[in-house]
Amino acid sequence: xAVVSQHPSWVICKSGTSVKIECRSLDFQATTMFWxxxxxxxxxxxxxxxxxxxxxxxxxxxxxxxxxxxxxxxxLSTLTVTSAHPEDxxxxxxxxxxxxxxxxxxxxxxxxxxxxx
Amino acid sequence: QKEVEQNSGPLSVPEGxxxxxxxxxxxxxxxxxxxxxxYSGKSPELIMFIYSNGxxxxxRFTAQLNKASQYVSLLIxxxxxxxxxxxxxxxxxxxxxxxxxxxxxxxxxxL
Numbered sequence: 487x488a489v490v491s492q493h494p495s496w497v498i499c500k501s502g503t504s505v506k507i508e509c510r511s512l513d514f515q516a517t518t519m520f521w522x523x524x525x526x527x528x529x530x531x532x533x534x535x536x537x538x539x540x541x542x543x544x545x546x547x548x549x550x551x552x553x554x555x556x557x558x559x560x561x562l563s564t565l566t567v568t569s570a571h572p573e574d575x576x577x578x579x580x581x582x583x584x585x586x587x588x589x590x591x592x593x594x595x596x597x598x599x600x601x602x603x
Numbered sequence: 604q605k606e607v608e609q610n611s612g613p614l615s616v617p618e619g620x621x622x623x624x625x626x627x628x629x630x631x632x633x634x635x636x637x638x639x640x641x642y643s644g645k646s647p648e649l650i651m652f653i654y655s656n657g658x659x660x661x662x663r664f665t666a667q668l669n670k671a672s673q674y675v676s677l678l679i680x681x682x683x684x685x686x687x688x689x690x691x692x693x694x695x696x697x698x699x700x701x702x703x704x705x706x707x708x709x710x711x712x713x714l
Contacts, residue, residue: 518700529691529706530647579646583700590635590700592693597646 488584489513492595499570499602506566507598509580515560516582520592521553524577536563570602606630607694609705617713622679624708626692629673635695636668636675637702640688647691651677682712 489512499505509519519536534555535543542555554566567574577599581592606629616622624638635654639647653659653666653675665678675694679686689707696703 520701530704532701532704535701585700590695590702591637591649591652592700592702593649594639594646 488582488591488593490516490580490582490593490595492580492598494598495596496599497601499600501571501602502569504566504568505570505600506564507578507580507600509563509565509582509595511561511582511593514582514584514586516563517560517585518583519557519563520581520583521555521563521565522579522581524579524597530579533565567600570600572602575600575602607692607703607705609690609692609708611706612709613711614708615711615713616682618682618684620682622682622686622710622712624677624679624690624692624710626675626677626705627673628675628692628694628703630694630696630703631670631673633670633673633694633696636666637693637695638664638666638675638677639691639693639704640686641691641707642688650690679710682710684712684714686710687712 491510493508517538521533522530533548536555536557538557544550557563579597581594608627637652638650641647651666653668659666663680667676689709691707692705693702
């Protein structure tokens with residue numbers, strides 16, 4: 487199968503600090519990874535598309551200077567939430583595009599629950 | 604704006620029954636369609652994908668696609684309490700690999 491890991495699974499940080507979340511594809515290479523955010527009882531919101539070796543593409547309304555994305559290798563993308571505030575508290579989930587398949591299926595990591603105090 | 608619509612539910616079915624989950628999409632250029640299951644507090648898990656008109660079966664799950672009607676559905680046969688979750692429909696438009704997600708349908712399978 488296609489396995490995606492995320493680390494950490496949960497994190498609590500103080501307002502104003504930065505938090506880095508890692509997303510790894512474990513058994514396949516992912517030229518494209520995606521970062522989503524999900525608030526309670528709401529659907530997934532795509533934040534950005536992370537492409538290996540190039541700049542991330544951010545969705546409208548997502549601050550690229552606040553949510554820094556680095557896709558340094560074919561198996562690792564990182565999301566750094568800079569100067570976090572309580573309103574950034576959310577469930578952050580990454581996914582990786584298994585481009586071995588015919589239909590751009592995305593496989594999700596287990597998510598990172600961020601709480602900013 | 605590309606939209607994917609789902610009834611939020613909850614959809615309640617008795618154990619052993621067939622659960623039918625529906626999804627409509629607005630972009631006629633959409634090419635691939637996905638069903639994800641999401642348990643409370645967890646990330647989505649891919650159940651099935653379909654890209655050709657008709658039915659696709661995998662175990663107790665059947666995905667149905669009708670591109671003319673811009674409609675995709677998921678049938679779950681012999682529903683089990685462990686199937687209780689939110690089911691997300693996702694659509695991939697042609698020319699890229701981004702997915703557009705619906706808001707999900709909550710399914711409750713009752714004993």
